[in-house]
Amino acid sequence: MVKLIARTACAGLLPKTIGTITLAEIAAAPVTLIAPHRGQKKATSDALKAAVGVGFPAPNRCVGIAPRAMWCGKDQALLIGVGCPELRGTACIDHSDAWAIVQIEGADAVAVLSRLTPIDLRATEFKAGHTARTLIGHMTGGITRLGSQSFEVMVMRSMAGTLVHDLTQAAENIAARAVNAR
Amino acid sequence: MRLPCPICGDRDRREFYYQGHATMLNRPSADAGTATWDDYLHNRENPAGETRDLWHHEAGCGAWIVVTRNTVTHEVSGAVLAEKAKT
Numbered sequence: 001m002v003k004l005i006a007r008t009a010c011a012g013l014l015p016k017t018i019g020t021i022t023l024a025e026i027a028a029a030p031v032t033l034i035a036p037h038r039g040q041k042k043a044t045s046d047a048l049k050a051a052v053g054v055g056f057p058a059p060n061r062c063v064g065i066a067p068r069a070m071w072c073g074k075d076q077a078l079l080i081g082v083g084c085p086e087l088r089g090t091a092c093i094d095h096s097d098a099w100a101i102v103q104i105e106g107a108d109a110v111a112v113l114s115r116l117t118p119i120d121l122r123a124t125e126f127k128a129g130h131t132a133r134t135l136i137g138h139m140t141g142g143i144t145r146l147g148s149q150s151f152e153v154m155v156m157r158s159m160a161g162t163l164v165h166d167l168t169q170a171a172e173n174i175a176a177r178a179v180n181a182r
Numbered sequence: 183m184r185l186p187c188p189i190c191g192d193r194d195r196r197e198f199y200y201q202g203h204a205t206m207l208n209r210p211s212a213d214a215g216t217a218t219w220d221d222y223l224h225n226r227e228n229p230a231g232e233t234r235d236l237w238h239h240e241a242g243c244g245a246w247i248v249v250t251r252n253t254v255t256h257e258v259s260g261a262v263l264a265e266k267a268k269t
């Protein structure tokens with residue numbers, strides 16, 4: 001019997017500390033994409049709530065902690081941290097290991113991410129529990145605010161290396177400016 | 183330029199793919215005839231003023247939207263989901 005060695009998306013690339021920020025991989029399995037069929041969103045949300053304690057999230061929102069449900073597109077959400085329950089009238093697709101998820105934390109987290117995404121990340125506009133599908137460099141992905149100086153950035157797993165590269169480059173540029181300002 | 187996605191709110195133009203005029207939603211029937219199909223596929227108005235375009239929120243929620251904008255003033259006055267647009 002062949003023994004396969006599981007590797008996370010960012011294995012060997014993270015963690016890193018650059019200037020004021022740290023980058024760390026978030027291991028999120030299991031992850032399931034949930035897409036209610038037309039007209040089924042309420043029923044899906046009720047069934048989810050009864051089974052795992054979180055409902056189907058509103059657009060641009062992430063609800064719950066463990067497990068949690070993260071909106072990730074029109075009529076789609078990711079159920080993270082719990083096996084997917086039986087949901088009638090809903091397409092459920094296993095996304096475990098499909099995403100590279102990186103937590104960026106620190107005083108310059110907004111400044112670093114603002115070099116990579118066009119969305120407004122200021123705390124007055126983008127609060128804890130807010131999530132957005134947007135651009136991260138040249139990639140499409142998701143950004144979620146976890147706390148005042150903490151965000152989660154996710155792209156499809158195949159782009160893990162590019163995500164780490166882009167975050168590292170942006171963080172080094174911000175850190176270099178801080179050195180010059182001293 | 184920012185476009186008001188009905189789902190995501192105001193977003194940068196870079197997140198969107200431009201398709202063309204919303205007349206694309208008025209698909210003729212299969213037996214409408216070559217003149218009608220030729221017109222549908224190839225001929226567009228070139229308005230000085232208000233126009234309605236199809237955009238795809240490609241790097242966002244994934245919705246197709248119809249954006250109303252003014253080609254003279256560059257004002258973007260609104261957007262609706264394509265599935266709810268009156269064509």
Ligand SMILES: [Zn+2]
Pocket residue numbers: 187188189190191239242243244245
């Ligand atoms: Zn959108």
